[in-house]
Structures are given as structure tokens and as C-alpha cells.
Amino acid sequence: AQSVTQLDSHVSVSEGTPVLLRCNYSSSYSPSLFWYVQHPNKGLQLLLKYTSAATLVKGINGFEAEFKKSETSFHLTKPSAHMSDAAEYFCVVSDPVAGTALIFGKGTTLSVSS
Amino acid sequence: DSGVTQTPKHLITATGQRVTLRCSPRSGDLSVYWYQQSLDQGLQFLIQYYNGEERAKGNILERFSAQQFPDLHSELNLSSLELGDSALYFCASSAGGPLETQYFGPGTRLLVL
Numbered sequence: 001a002q003s004v005t006q007l008d009s010h011v012s013v014s015e016g017t018p019v020l021l022r023c024n025y026s027s028s029y030s031p032s033l034f035w036y037v038q039h040p041n042k043g044l045q046l047l048l049k050y051t052s053a054a055t056l057v058k059g060i061n062g063f064e065a066e067f068k069k070s071e072t073s074f075h076l077t078k079p080s081a082h083m084s085d086a087a088e089y090f091c092v093v094s095d096p097v098a099g100t101a102l103i104f105g106k107g108t109t110l111s112v113s114s
Numbered sequence: 115d116s117g118v119t120q121t122p123k124h125l126i127t128a129t130g131q132r133v134t135l136r137c138s139p140r141s142g143d144l145s146v147y148w149y150q151q152s153l154d155q156g157l158q159f160l161i162q163y164y165n166g167e168e169r170a171k172g173n174i175l176e177r178f179s180a181q182q183f184p185d186l187h188s189e190l191n192l193s194s195l196e197l198g199d200s201a202l203y204f205c206a207s208s209a210g211g212p213l214e215t216q217y218f219g220p221g222t223r224l225l226v227l
Contacts, residue, residue: 036218042220043118043218043221044204045116045218046215046216051213090157101147101159101162102147102159102206104156104157104158105156106156107157
């Protein structure tokens with residue numbers, strides 16, 4: 001079965017410093033991997049997705065993630081945090097056995113201080 | 115705005131009752147997915163419909179059911195509600211293929227008292 005593990009439940013950074021949100025996946029297949037963001041009292045928004053093309057994926061709002069098969073990782077990064085980046089971030093894998101359903105990690109809360 | 119709409123935004127009801135959550139997918143999307151987000155279970159896939167037919171089932175309780183209508187909107191029915199059913203219920207839609215992005219609605223927050 002496929003799964004994702006988000007290694008940090010909470011990450012705190014200062015505005016203008018780099019962001020690193022870590023995610024490891026487990027998959028028997030060639031996975032599709034995603035990062036979604038959820039702002040307070042809002043729905044889920046897709047940041048970026050990996051679908052076996054380029055291993056470095058660029059997303060919206062300056063975020064990017066690198067797929068590393070040897071490390072089974074898909075970490076999310078951003079060079080410089082902004083206050084508006086404070087939100088909950090979910091690493092997600094698609095499950096081809098269950099069709100196209102998404103399997104979510106537990107989430108990482110990103111706090112950004114001024 | 116994702117283009118996926120969900121009604122109602124909030125729902126407060128009592129244990130043992132039945133509620134219906136409604137979802138309208140993005141224009142042209144054939145697949146609808148339902149997810150439940152709770153504090154203890156996180157975000158879990160419940161069920162998927164594609165063009166009116168059930169495509170996949172996840173951790174959906176027998177007390178819950180869903181359907182997708184000819185106009186492609188979907189309803190999630192929750193019956194014999196328990197306190198533990200209190201959660202945020204999301205609907206997502208996609209064009210349907212395995213690599214298609216799922217776009218999420220704003221969710222319905224259900225509180226069972």
C-alpha cells in the first residue's frame with residue numbers, strides 16, 4: 001500500500017528565511033506526488049505535482065519540490081518565506097490501486113514570524 | 115476559487131440524524147471525490163464517482179452513501195450520525211484520468227451534538 005510520512009508536524013521560520021517541509025513516501029508503483037496547502041478556514045489548493053516527468057517540480061508562490069527515488073523523498077522548499085505562507089501543508093500520493101484517490105500525509109503546520 | 119462548490123458551509127445537527135452534503139464539480143469535470151478531514155484521522159478518502167458510476171471506495175462507513183447525478187453534481191448522505199462524525203467534508207473534482215489534478219471545494223463543516 002502507498003503512504004506518505006511528513007516528518008515534521010510543525011515548522012517555524014522567520015520571514016525571509018528558507019522553508020523546508022519534509023516528506024517521505026512509500027510506494028510499490030511509480031507514484032504521482034503532490035503538495036497541497038490549506039490556509040485557515042479555507043479549502044485545499046494544489047501547490048505542485050510530480051508525475052514522472054522532471055524530478056524538480058516548480059509550483060505556485062515560489063515553492064518547489066524534488067523527487068528523489070533513491071531516498072523516497074519529496075521535500076518541499078521555498079528560498080524565502082513570506083508571512084502569507086503560514087498554513088497547513090499536505091504531502092499527498094496517488095494510489096493507482098484505489099483508482100485516482102489521494103492519500104494524504106498528516107500535515108505540517110508552517111508558522112512564519114516577522 | 116477552485117470552481118468546485120459545496121453546500122452548506124456549516125451544518126449542526128444531533129446524534130442519530132441524517133444529513134445531505136452537496137457538491138457541484140468544476141465545469142467539464144466528470145469525477146467527483148469525497149474526503150473527510152478530522153482531527154484524529156486526518157484527511158481520508160471516502161468515495162469516488164465518475165460520470166455517475168461509483169469508481170472507488172475508501173474508508174467510507176456503511177452509514178454513509180453517495181451518488182452522482184446526470185448533471186454530475188454529487189451528494190454525500192450521512193445517516194445515524196454519531197459525535198465522531200463531526201468533521202470537515204471536502205469534495206474534489208477532476209477530469210477523471212489518473213494524472214488529472216483534483217480541485218477541492220471549500221468544504222462543509224459538520225458538527226454533531
